[in-house]
Amino acid sequence: MNAFTDRAARAVADTTLKLAIDRTTGTARTKRDAAVRAWPQFQQARELGRQIKDHVIAHLDHYLLEFERNAIASGAKVHWARNAQEACDITIRICKDAGARSVTRAKSMLGEEIGLPQALAEAGITRVETDLAEHIIQLAGDPPSHIVWPALHKTREQVAALFRAHHTDPGAMATVEAMVSSARRELRAKFMAADVGISGANFLVADTGAICTVTNEGNAELTTTPPRVHIVTAGIEKLVPSTAHAMSLLRLLVRSATGAELTQYTTFHCGPKRAGDRDGPEEFHIVLVDNGRTRMLGEGLAEMLRCLRCGACLNHCVVYRQIGGHAYGGVYPGPMGSVLTPVLDGLAESKDLPKACTLNGMCQEVCPVNIPLPTLLRGWRDKAWREGLEPTTTRGALGIWRFMVLRPGLYRLATRIALPVMRLFARRGWIAAMPLAGGWTRHRDLPAPAAQSFMTQLRQRKSAR
Amino acid sequence: MSSARADILAAIAATRAAAHPAMPNAAEITAQAWRLLDMVPGLRPDRVGADVVESFRARVTLPAIGATAEHVQSWAEMPDAVRRYLATHQLPASIALQPHPQLQSLDWQGVVTHPTIAVDEPVAVGLALGGVAETGSLIFHSGHDAPTLFAFLPVHHIVALETSRIWPWLEDYTAALATMPHPRNVNLVTGASGTTDIEGALVRGAHGPGFLHVVLIGERSGALTSDL
Numbered sequence: 057m058n059a060f061t062d063r064a065a066r067a068v069a070d071t072t073l074k075l076a077i078d079r080t081t082g083t084a085r086t087k088r089d090a091a092v093r094a095w096p097q098f099q100q101a102r103e104l105g106r107q108i109k110d111h112v113i114a115h116l117d118h119y120l121l122e123f124e125r126n127a128i129a130s131g132a133k134v135h136w137a138r139n140a141q142e143a144c145d146i147t148i149r150i151c152k153d154a155g156a157r158s159v160t161r162a163k164s165m166l167g168e169e170i171g172l173p174q175a176l177a178e179a180g181i182t183r184v185e186t187d188l189a190e191h192i193i194q195l196a197g198d199p200p201s202h203i204v205w206p207a208l209h210k211t212r213e214q215v216a217a218l219f220r221a222h223h224t225d226p227g228a229m230a231t232v233e234a235m236v237s238s239a240r241r242e243l244r245a246k247f248m249a250a251d252v253g254i255s256g257a258n259f260l261v262a263d264t265g266a267i268c269t270v271t272n273e274g275n276a277e278l279t280t281t282p283p284r285v286h287i288v289t290a291g292i293e294k295l296v297p298s299t300a301h302a303m304s305l306l307r308l309l310v311r312s313a314t315g316a317e318l319t320q321y322t323t324f325h326c327g328p329k330r331a332g333d334r335d336g337p338e339e340f341h342i343v344l345v346d347n348g349r350t351r352m353l354g355e356g357l358a359e360m361l362r363c364l365r366c367g368a369c370l371n372h373c374v375v376y377r378q379i380g381g382h383a384y385g386g387v388y389p390g391p392m393g394s395v396l397t398p399v400l401d402g403l404a405e406s407k408d409l410p411k412a413c414t415l416n417g418m419c420q421e422v423c424p425v426n427i428p429l430p431t432l433l434r435g436w437r438d439k440a441w442r443e444g445l446e447p448t449t450t451r452g453a454l455g456i457w458r459f460m461v462l463r464p465g466l467y468r469l470a471t472r473i474a475l476p477v478m479r480l481f482a483r484r485g486w487i488a489a490m491p492l493a494g495g496w497t498r499h500r501d502l503p504a505p506a507a508q509s510f511m512t513q514l515r516q517r518k519s520a521r
Numbered sequence: 522m523s524s525a526r527a528d529i530l531a532a533i534a535a536t537r538a539a540a541h542p543a544m545p546n547a548a549e550i551t552a553q554a555w556r557l558l559d560m561v562p563g564l565r566p567d568r569v570g571a572d573v574v575e576s577f578r579a580r581v582t583l584p585a586i587g588a589t590a591e592h593v594q595s596w597a598e599m600p601d602a603v604r605r606y607l608a609t610h611q612l613p614a615s616i617a618l619q620p621h622p623q624l625q626s627l628d629w630q631g632v633v634t635h636p637t638i639a640v641d642e643p644v645a646v647g648l649a650l651g652g653v654a655e656t657g658s659l660i661f662h663s664g665h666d667a668p669t670l671f672a673f674l675p676v677h678h679i680v681a682l683e684t685s686r687i688w689p690w691l692e693d694y695t696a697a698l699a700t701m702p703h704p705r706n707v708n709l710v711t712g713a714s715g716t717t718d719i720e721g722a723l724v725r726g727a728h729g730p731g732f733l734h735v736v737l738i739g740e741r742s743g744a745l746t747s748d749l
Contacts, residue, residue, distance in 0.1 A: 076720070083721035097564035104564065107557050115550050117533040122547075130703070136526040188727060189718035205718060212719050236716055236724045243728065244640055263551075264703045274673045274714040274729025277706075281669045292529065297554035299698060299707075303691040304561060316585060317566075318656045320714055321729065324707040332665035334620070336705050346525075350532035354539075 060385060060408040067379040073209055077380050080208045081371040087315025088368060088422070095311070105308045105425045109362035112295050113353070119262040119295040120344065126265030130327030132340040137170075143345045144175035147254065147287055150341050151181055154285045156251035162269065162276040163187035164256025165203050165365055166291050166345060168387045169400065172254070184246045186275040188239050195222045201381030203388060204313050204367035209380050243275075253279040253337065255325075257290035258309070258364075259302045260342075266326035267342060268302055270310065270319040277323055286325070286337035292344050293361040299324065305364060308424035312366035348399040360395050360432060362425040369419035369429060375412050384409060391419035391429045398436050407445045410436035471509045478505050561692060569654045569689040572742040577687045580657030581735055586712035587725060588657070588733040592684075592741060599681055600627050602736045603646055606679055607632070610732075612644055617675060619647040621666040624681065638674050645675035645730075649710075651686035652735075653694050656711055659735065660694060663706035672710055678730040680710075684739040 067073055092098050112119055124134045137143035151159060159181050161167065176183045185194040189207035193200060195218045200206030207215070216229040223242045228234055255276055257267040267288050269276040280286045296302045302324075310316050329336035352360060370376045370390030381389035386397030386406060394409035410433040419429040440446060460467045481490040482504030489497050496502055506513070537544065545553070569576045581588045593602055607614055618624055618634040624646065625636070638645055648667070649659040659680055663669045672678060688694045698707065714729030725731050 080721035083717075095566040097566070100560070100564040104557065104560055108554075111554055111557060114537070115544075117530050117537070118544075118547060118550050120530065120533075136529055138525045138528055142525060186728065187718070188716045192718070205721065207718055210719075215719050232719045232722050233724050235719060236727055240726065240728055247728075248640055266703060266707070272714070273716045273718075273727035275727070277669060277673045277708065278728055281673070281706075297551065298695070300558055300561075300692050300695040301554065303695060304558065306691075307565075314717060318658060318709065318711045320710065320712050322658075322709040322711070324703075326703045326705055326707075328705070330664070330705050333663060333705060334665065334668040335670050336663065344529075346529045346532070350529060350536065353533065353536040358536075 058408065060383070060412070063383040063385060064379045064412070067383040072211060072214070073380050074378075076209050076211045076214075077377055079211070080202070080205050081377055084205075084314065084367070084371040088312055088371070089315075091311040091315040091317065098311075101304070101308060102424055102426055105305055105364075106362060108296065108301050108304060109425050112297065113293065113358055113361050116292065116295065116353070119297065120292060122262040123260050123265060123295055124344075126263065127327070127342055128265070130265045130340075131330075132265060132327050132342050135341060135343045137343055137345045137347070139347050140170035140345075143170040143289060143343050143347065144172055146343050147172060147289060148175055148179045148181075150285065150287055150339075151176070151179065151252050154252055154339070156181055156285070158182040158184060158246070158250045159252045159254055160184045160186050160247055160250040160279040160283065161190070162253070162255040162271065162279040163190045163206065164254070164289060165200075165388065166256045166289050167254065168200060169291075170289065170345060170347060172289065184243070184250065186243055186247065186273075186279050187271070188236065188273060188275075191239055191243065192218060195219075199382065200387075201389065202367060202370055203365050203390075203392075204370075209382065247275075247278040248282050250279075250283045252285040252287060253281075253283040254287045254289065255280050257288050257294050257342075259296045259305065260290055260294045260344075261299055261302060261324065262295055263298045264324070264326060266299070266324040268322065268324050270306070270322050272314070272316075272320045274321050277321060280323075280325060280337065281335050283337060285339040285341070286328070288325070288340075288342045289345060290342065292346055292349050293363075309364045309366050312364070312368040312422065312424040352399055356435060357395070357399065357432060359427050360392070362427050363392055364424060365392075366424055368422040368424065372418045372422045374414055374416065374418070379412075384412075391433070392427070395429060395432045395436070403436065403440055403443065404445055407436070407440040410434075410440070468509065468511060472512075475505050475507065475509060479507065558692070565655065565690060573654045573687050573689050574684045574737065574740070574742050576654040576689070577652050577657060578737065580654065581652075581659075581712070583657065586657045587715065588712050588735055590735040590737060592737045594739070596623070596627065596681075596738055599624075599736060599738060600629050600632065603629075603679055604631060606677075606734055607644065610677065612677065615644075616679075617642045617645040617671065619645070619667060619671050621648050624648055638668070638671055640674060642675040644677045644679065645671050646679045647671045647681070649680050649682045649686075649735075651688060651694065651697075652682050653688050653691055653709070655690045656709075658691075658709045658711040659733075661706070661708040661710065662701075662704035663708070664704055669706045669708065672708055673714075673729045675730050676726070677732045677734065678713075679734045679736065681736050681738055684737050684741070 192207040202208040259268040328340040486501040716727040
């Protein structure tokens, strides 16, 4: 067995994990469904969202330059990074120049993608995760398992145990409310003491040079306002033409993610502290990160750059709901992750992910910008085949299959022989075990085939007429 | 890292040259982008009635948003509204008062006010630049009179909002924003702080305020005003 099937098998056997996944994704699906049903024009709005993103992707260099110009005019410093290493190097250098010992972070998947937590640790800088879920997984030493709910794999009972072990004043921990209060107390002073605050961006607004963050907790603003330096790390695909365009995408993003209409806090950050401002960072840095995105443009994955990171495709995926996020082994799990991970980690390392999919199409159906995820996943399968990444047994079996189907007489002869043999193993219409079919029957029964092949039946019907 | 910049831009230009040989000029790209938004009025969730103030009040007090709201006729009644709130919630008569002249000039007799905010301030009283009826959002622009942390540090946040400054839709606000200098922070605050990070269950008072109370000031109903 390979690493992915190992991880998936372990996840499927973990009943606590299943409970945790069911609780959060179940709530998320119910709330998204209600929000979408309350918006009769959702499909048209989704089409608009797709058009806005496609327009930006088609003119990405134009919008990057416009954004850079306006961000610099607002007093921000703009940095460019070709890859994860450059992005981390730039961020760490800014932290070191600021003499930073402690850094607060507002949840950012891009930060995870470029390995910022590890880079900060290597630089000896204390990292304080401020999003509640990120705080939970930082205490647990886990990677995120969902792009919206990184601690989705933890049940409330597990969170209570973690807080009891790590918080200075945990209290009773009887309810989720008590756990949230404990985290609030624990993180309060750390917000104010940090030297640098690091956030991601949900949108980069080209015509103002502002960056937009959306949170429900208020941790982003408490991360970006008190420290002397605010660093934003953002993927170059996050651009929108204007604040008005961001609003159209926000309507889609928030409903698709949590079922709310807007997050509690939607903030547009534009440059550093102004003359007369009583709070705000003195330095405002934006690191624009490529890390495979321009390659996606050229390699048939431009549609994936529409992604708003809402997580709806994860919540609705029958595979994600069985195995959770960690089994995927990449930063981004679920359908969107199975498209992105081969870009980030290489197809040879991740060729199993595009196959961990039933192609039922649910992900595309719920995607607020209509990304053809099943098509993109099939594209990776196709590429893995063409690049010879499939194991010899698969290639051999498919080679035999191809040989047979190109020779109809031989194929029919083979089915005529196979059908009665298979039926020998059938009991009440199902085959529970059969030589050579162990890979299938170990986990489920195989339906018994009809007594005669389709072609034989067709011939009989025709001659009976 | 200028070479990273050049490389990224060159990579984009190379793929675009294959897809769209003729790059439209900047003005045409901008015009295209705005034409897309022509369809927005026809596809927004239809929920803002003729009475924008009532639409806002109804939305901001929905359980999903979780704020409370009351209405007073004039600015002079604002301190009374705050005193009533403090009494009802058995809070100390000491508030962080946003250093805005409109608020500072009111008669706060019986309440100790301070213009700064502490890390765990029990109560802060602030002034919103405006509101959006569609979403029940309060809008704050950071500035000398409006420090950002007033909306994030207190446990109870009491916000004054003039009813004449409620926009029907998010795009009505962005149109107004486009005519103003962009502040360092635009904060859209939609309800009290919350989190769904533990099992997806909504809990109030994560890092930001646990309680949000809106005091609507002015005419009880109204259609909109777009000019600021």
